[in-house]
Amino acid sequence: xxxxxxxxxxxxxxxxxxxxxxxxxxxxxxxxxxxxxxxxxxxxxxxxxxxxxxxxxxxxxxxxxxxxxxxxxxxxxxxxxxxxxxxxxxxxxxxxxxxxxxxxxxxxxxxxxxxxxxxxxxxxxxxxxxxxxxxxxxxxxxxxxxxxxxxxxxxxxxxxxxxxxxxxxxxxxxxxxxxxxxxxxxxxxxxxxxxxxxxxxxxxxxxxxxxxxxxxxxxxxxxxxxxxx
Numbered sequence: 001x002x003x004x005x006x007x008x009x010x011x012x013x014x015x016x017x018x019x020x021x022x023x024x025x026x027x028x029x030x031x032x033x034x035x036x037x038x039x040x041x042x043x044x045x046x047x048x049x050x051x052x053x054x055x056x057x058x059x060x061x062x063x064x065x066x067x068x069x070x071x072x073x074x075x076x077x078x079x080x081x082x083x084x085x086x087x088x089x090x091x092x093x094x095x096x097x098x099x100x101x102x103x104x105x106x107x108x109x110x111x112x113x114x115x116x117x118x119x120x121x122x123x124x125x126x127x128x129x130x131x132x133x134x135x136x137x138x139x140x141x142x143x144x145x146x147x148x149x150x151x152x153x154x155x156x157x158x159x160x161x162x163x164x165x166x167x168x169x170x171x172x173x174x175x176x177x178x179x180x181x182x183x184x185x186x187x188x189x190x191x192x193x194x195x196x197x198x199x200x201x202x203x204x205x206x207x208x209x210x211x212x213x214x215x216x217x218x219x220x221x222x223x224x225x226x227x228x229x
Contacts, residue, residue: 031065055096056132056183062092063128067120079114080124082151086110089127090149097135104135104145111152112159112218119219122190123151123161129187130163130212138167138209159218164211170200191216 035058042054066088070080090106093099115123131147139145147165154160191198196216 028065028068031061031068035061035065059093059096059128059132060125063089063124064121066092067117067124071117074114076114079116080120081114082112082120083108083110085120085124086127086149086151089124090131093128093131093135097132099135103143104139104147107146107148109148109150109152116219119194122193126161126187126190126194126214127163129183129190133183133212134163134165134167134210138165140168142167153218154215157218158215161214161216162211163213164209166209169208170210187212 038054038058038061042051045051045054066085067080070085070088071078074081086108090108094101094104127149131149134147138147145165145167148162150160150162152160188198191214194214194216196214199211199213199215201211
């Protein structure tokens with residue numbers, strides 16, 4: 001009876017894992033459909049500002065689709081491997097903005113374990129916004145530059161996400177709580193969702209460029225019940 005119970009339990013677990021993989025696969029496919037619809041809708045306008053808005057929205061959708069793609073291919077269906085995700089997101093942004101890796105170098109440091117889905121999605125959207133901001137604005141008038149992304153444990157129970165560039169810097173001091181652009185408003189909303197804090201300023205030691213730093217509580221050691229139920 002005990003062996004039979006163990007076999008039933010293993011079979012049930014396998015079925016749940018297959019179901020979760022299928023769910024992640026379908027969510028990814030549905031998000032790709034949304035991205036395609038945005039692309040098709042953009043064909044009906046020639047206004048540069050509107051086209052930029054469609055492109056940014058497609059980028060946000062792709063960043064979420066990439067998370068579900070990573071989970072679909074991962075052995076751990078509840079957690080997203082951070083380094084692989086950021087590297088792939090960067091590749092997508094290089095392609096989206098037509099920037100060569102030889103012109104803008106990405107320096108990446110990751111020191112956090114795979115993230116649960118409820119943390120990975122806001123972090124993925126944050127990274128998309130902050131890195132996109134670097135690609136769009138930081139290197140105007142410059143041939144070469146560097147984007148630095150660091151995602152490490154700030155302490156035993158806090159994570160720190162740092163995104164900076166060595167570009168032209170901010171024209172005026174930026175208050176993220178009163179941001180005028182949708183992208184920065186979204187950044188502030190995502191930071192609040194993570195129950196974190198956001199600091200914006202120049203690079204340390206008087207260097208040129210801009211730095212965004214988000215500190216937030218580390219997730220619990222175990223995945224949430226929603227992911228394992």
